[in-house]
Amino acid sequence: NYYPWGYDSDNGPDQWHKNYPIAKGRHQSPIEINNKEVHYDRSLLPWFASYDPGAAKTILNNGKTCRVVFDDSFDRSVLRGGPLPGVYRLRQLHFHWGSSDDHGSEHVVNGVRYAGELHLLHWNPKYSNYLDAVRRTDGIAVLAIFLQVGETPKPEMKRILEEINAIKTKGKEAPFPNFDPSILFPKSHDYWTYHGSFTTPPCEECITWIILRDPIIVSSDQMAKLRSLSKNAENEPNLPLVDNWRPTQPRYFRMVSASFL
Numbered sequence: 001n002y003y004p005w006g007y008d009s010d011n012g013p014d015q016w017h018k019n020y021p022i023a024k025g026r027h028q029s030p031i032e033i034n035n036k037e038v039h040y041d042r043s044l045l046p047w048f049a050s051y052d053p054g055a056a057k058t059i060l061n062n063g064k065t066c067r068v069v070f071d072d073s074f075d076r077s078v079l080r081g082g083p084l085p086g087v088y089r090l091r092q093l094h095f096h097w098g099s100s101d102d103h104g105s106e107h108v109v110n111g112v113r114y115a116g117e118l119h120l121l122h123w124n125p126k127y128s129n130y131l132d133a134v135r136r137t138d139g140i141a142v143l144a145i146f147l148q149v150g151e152t153p154k155p156e157m158k159r160i161l162e163e164i165n166a167i168k169t170k171g172k173e174a175p176f177p178n179f180d181p182s183i184l185f186p187k188s189h190d191y192w193t194y195h196g197s198f199t200t201p202p203c204e205e206c207i208t209w210i211i212l213r214d215p216i217i218v219s220s221d222q223m224a225k226l227r228s229l230s231k232n233a234e235n236e237p238n239l240p241l242v243d244n245w246r247p248t249q250p251r252y253f254r255m256v257s258a259s260f261l
């Protein structure tokens, strides 16, 4: 009796371990980042993204998030440097957000919850494909950027949010050509990094997390736009797609390193 995972009380984060035992592992994400416990590592290198706008393909609503998919059939859009041993291919980006502006991010910084969190997922092409990379501790790299509500929103977010009307319900997909997600990055590349997992099932512990210290500013209206997505299919009763974030998990004996002082 397969019952899909979600974020409700009967299929939410506290239940995931029943079908995905790794969810109770020792390297789970997200986590709380506390400045007092961070290791300031001056040897950490800067990271670089070299993205080809032509790699952007489609934007979709899978009932769990809003995702933009990129062509990852060769090293076309890559992330490198920082804690990474080589180049990692950009495969998709997606968001997590709350039901109101005061929460919605997955990682929490010194007790601060942001309105949302943008994840750019990359995989290590030393493995034959994404599904193989998911099974390796150095298989995946996710660049995470916090969304903070403010008065001067980032105009670059508009392109994604304009497409929301075309993907209102689960299963809807629309062409999303010619988009370079690095236009969404904040000015500073300062980051924290640690080893963790997918924040959704299958919760594989294959991710090198690179979390930018500085958020990007979005407007309350832009967050409302994300909340206008539905997790149901077109012909079903409307269920708002909100609060698609996993609570923070135990850090156990993991080190969080910072690239900045």
Ligand SMILES: NS(=O)(=O)c1ccc(C(=O)N2CCN(Cc3ccccc3)C2)cc1
Binding pocket: 119, 121, 131, 134, 142, 197, 198, 199, 200, 201, 202
């Ligand atoms: N929030 S996050 O960045 O951690 C994140 C969460 C989920 C995904 C995601 O789309 N998948 C995780 C595994 N992958 C497919 C898959 C691989 C092996 C077994 C089963 C299924 C789908 C990507 C990023």
Ligand SMILES: [Zn+2]
Binding pocket: 094, 095, 096, 119, 199
């Ligand atoms: Zn995510």
